[in-house]
Amino acid sequence: MVWLSHEEWVVLGLSARVAICCAAAVAIPGIACGWLLARTRFPGKTLVDAILHAPLVMPPVVTGYLLLVVLGRRGIVGEALYSHFGISLAFTWLAAVVASAVMAFPLMIRSVRIAIEMADPKLEAAAQCLGASPLRTFLTITLPLARPGIITGLVLAFARSLGEFGATIIFAGNIQGETRTLPLAVYSFMQSPGSDASAFRLVLISILLSLGALVVSEFMSRRLTRFERMAG
C-alpha cells in the first residue's frame, strides 16, 4: 500500500481511530440498552425504542444539526461542558466519534437485542437454581450466549463509522487531519481537480472494508444460530 500519498494515509489513520473509538463507545451502552429492550418491560418502552432508533431513519444531516444544537459550544449541554470543564466537542475528532457513535448506536442495540432475545431465559433460570446471582448469570450465561450478536453489533458500528458522512460534516466539520474521515476525504478529492486518482483509491479501500465487515458480521450471526440450535 505504498502507493498511498501521505495525505491519504492521514485520512485512513484518522478514520480507523474514529471507527475504533466509535465501536468502543457504543459497546457498553449498547449492551445495556439491548438488554433493557430485550428483557424488561417498563412504561414508555415503545417511545424509548423509537428515540434510540431515530438516527437510523432521520436524515443524518438532521442528526448532525441536533448534535450541534445540544453539544455545540452554545448548545444546552455543550455550553455547560465548556464553562465547567473547558471542553469544546464540536469540530474536533471526538465530535466525529460522537456523531458516528450516535448514528451507529441503533445498529448496535438491534443486534444485541436480537441476540439476547435468542438466549434462552430457561438457561438463565437453570443458572440461578445452581446458585448464580442475577449479575453472575448475566455475565456467565447471557453475555456468552449473546456474544456473536455483540460482535456483529460492534462490527456494524465500526463499519457505520467508517462510512458516516452527514452527521459528521455538520457536527465535526471537514478539517484535514482532524475530522476528515474516509467519506469526507472522497468528497473533498472529488471536488478538487486532479485528485480523481486519490478519490478512486479511497473508494476502493472503502469498498473492501465494508465487504470485510459484512463477511465478519455474517459469520458471527451464523455462529449465533448454531448456539441456538445447540441450546434447543
Add this chain to the structure above:
Amino acid sequence: MLQLTSQLTRGTFTFQVDCRLSEPVTGIIGASGSGKTTLLHMVAGLITPAAGRIVLNNVVLFDSESGVSVPPHRRRLGLVFQDCRLFPHLSVADNLSFGKRLLPPREQRFSLNEVVELLELEPFLRYRPAQLSGGQAQRVAVGRALLASPRMLLLDEPLASLDWRLKQQIMPFLRRVRDVTQIPMLYVSHDSKEVLDLTDRVVVLDGGRVVGAGPVVDIIQDPRVWRQLRLQGLVNILPLTVVSHDRNESLTHLRTRPLATETDRSPADVSGPFLDALAGKEIHAMLRPEDIALAGSKLTGVSIQNQIHGRVVRLIHTPDRDVCVVDIGIPLMVELSPSGVRELGLATGNPVWCLFKSSALQYLESSPR
C-alpha cells in the same frame, strides 16, 4: 423436612396445596396440568405463590405474611429440568462445575471426580452438550445439580423425553444417587412406574390440589388417588436378588429383598424370564397388579410358575376394581373384581396364594452391571 402451603391462580388454573414432606424421597404424581411442575418451581423459587409459606428444614424460603422470599440462587436446591438445560457454550466438565465453583470449598459436598464416577460421565467431560444423547445429557444435568451441593434435589420429569429403553438405563443411576448421596429428593413424574421405582411415598396431585399423600398402599382407597394412579400406570416394583438360572427352562430364579415396611415373613422366591446376570446381583422388576391372580389354596396341574404364599394385609375398594395388598415379604398389590373378592371370601389376615406367570415379571435394568 419440607413444609409447603401455597396458593396461586393463573387464568382458570387454581393451585392450592398444603403438604408436609418428611421422607427422604417423595414422588409427586399427577397428570399433566395437575400442578406438579408448579409445585416444584415454587419450592425452587422460580414461581412465586400469591400467598403461602415454604419452609425447608426450619429455614423459611417463602412467607407471604412476613414478606420473606429467598431468591432462587440462595435456596440451594438442585432443580433438574425435563429439558436438561445444559449450557450450550460450556463443555460438559464446565457445566458440571458451574454451581460448584460458586461455593466456598468447605460447603462443597462432592468432588467433581466423585460425581463423574457415580454417574459414569468420564468419557464425555470434553464434549459439548450438543454432542450428548438425551440420556447422557440428563445424567450430566443430574451431576451438575449434585455438584451445587443442594439441600434437596428437585427432579422435574427428568426421564419424560426419553424412550423406555433409555429410561431403564438411567433409573439405576437415580437409585444410586438416592442411596449414595443421601440428599432428599422430590421426584415429579406423570409416570407412576418411575416414581414407585424410587419410593413408595407419594403426593398425588389433581387439578392443582393434593388428593392424597403418604405410602401408596395407604392412600390408594381414595377414589381420586386411585383414578390418578391408574391413569398414570400403577405397578408393583419388586426389589429382587438373582439366585440361580435354569437355562433349560429359560428361567431365572430370584428372591425378594425386604423393604423398610414391617413384615414378619421371610423373603419369597419367584421365577422370571431368563436374565443375563450373576447370582447375587440386585435388580428391580415390575409386576402389574392386573397380572396377578389370587387363590385360596395351592393349585396343582397348572403351568403358572409362580405360586407365592402370602397374607392379605389390606383390602381396598375403589370405584371400579378392588385392590388387595398381600404381604409376601414385600407388599404386593393385586387387582381383582369385587365378585372375585366375594368368591374367595377374602378378608384381612387370610392366607392366600398369589399366581403369576414368569413372563409377567418385567426387569427394570436393561444393562446388568
